[in-house]
Amino acid sequence: MLIHSNFLQRAVVLPQHYQWVGSPQPGVERVMLDRVGQEKARATSIVRYAPASRFPGHQHPGGEEILVLSGTFSDENGDYPVGWYLRNPPDSSHQPFTREGATIFVKLRQMPEGESRSVRINTREPSTWIRHSKGESCALFTDERERVSLEKLAAGARIFSQFVEGVELLVLEGSLNEAAHEYEQGSWLRLPPSEYPELVAGPEGASLYLKTGHLGKYLTGVVSS
Template sequence: MLVNADFSQRVIVSSRQYQWVASPQAGIERVMLDRAGEEKGRATSIVKYAPGSYFPRHVHAGGEEILVLAGVFSEGEEHYGAGWYLRNPPDSSHRPYSEEGATIFVKLHQMPPHEQCRVRINTRDASIWRRQGNNEICPLFSSEFEQVWLQYLAPYESMLVKSVTGTELLVLTGGLAVDDVAHEHGSWMRLPVGDELEVTAGKQGATLYIKTGHLRGALMGL
């Protein structure tokens, strides 16, 4: 299956364009933002768990990255509310479920084989946010392969995104304008290597998930 699988092209998916499709597991549906392969292929998705739904235990050969957007997402006896950021390294396994329901942002099969770092960060902990110039930054992960962070833009603040190594943005709160088109929270953007884009926060500001560096491997089919 191929969905937005040409990583040399810019892609913008507004939350108003979401197309929810059923997953192989009852009670779980998803919006496919990009995909290259079948169930165990490279994928970026918004996934919604109905109350009481689950996936059977399975292994993620290429790792899994999760940001909990709403509700409570669970693995075993560990429960993560909105704002938690998780990384499960390659060849890790789990049985994910949600008793009350949850919506998560998920990236599958996008980690290098040598990565062994298990990450759990509560981004709603104000102590881990840092002031960087006019911006507020919450660092999530950094390696020679990629960098991931959250960034808050004040109302009507503009930012030029220079996608030197490829960049992804997910609007978590507020909204962004791109070329005078408004994109509400939940909107997702992928900029190819060498692209650049100016974005402007709306009247409520905007909190963004930002990821860079990882698209170089996608262009080479890794």
């Protein structure tokens, strides 16, 4: 299965275009944002768990990155309410479930073999945020390949001022504008290396998940659509 599989091309999914697809587990469905493979895939998805749903224990050969968008996501290591960021390194395993229901943003099989850090960050904790000229930033993960953060931008603030080595973002609150296009809450964008996206926060500002650098020289296995 190939969905937005050419990583040298721009990809956009707006919330009004979400297509929820069932998973092998009852009560768990997902919106496939990009995907290379079948059930065992390099994938970026929004996953929705119904109350009292679960997945059996499984491994993540290429790692797993999660941002909890609503509800409470859980596994054998703890409970993670909305706002938690999790990073499970390659070959880690867990048994995810939820009691009340949860929606999560998930990236699978996108980490290098050598990554070993397990990350747990509660982004609702004020001490995780740093103020800057455009708003506030919460650093989630940084290495030589990529930088991941949450950003809160004031109305009219511009995200980028130069070319970047690949951008991926999910609008969490507010909106972003780019020329005649408006990207509302729930919009997902993936922009290829060397683009200069003129994205600015909308009139109410914007909150977003932001990943940069990962689509540049470190991207391997680019698949043409």
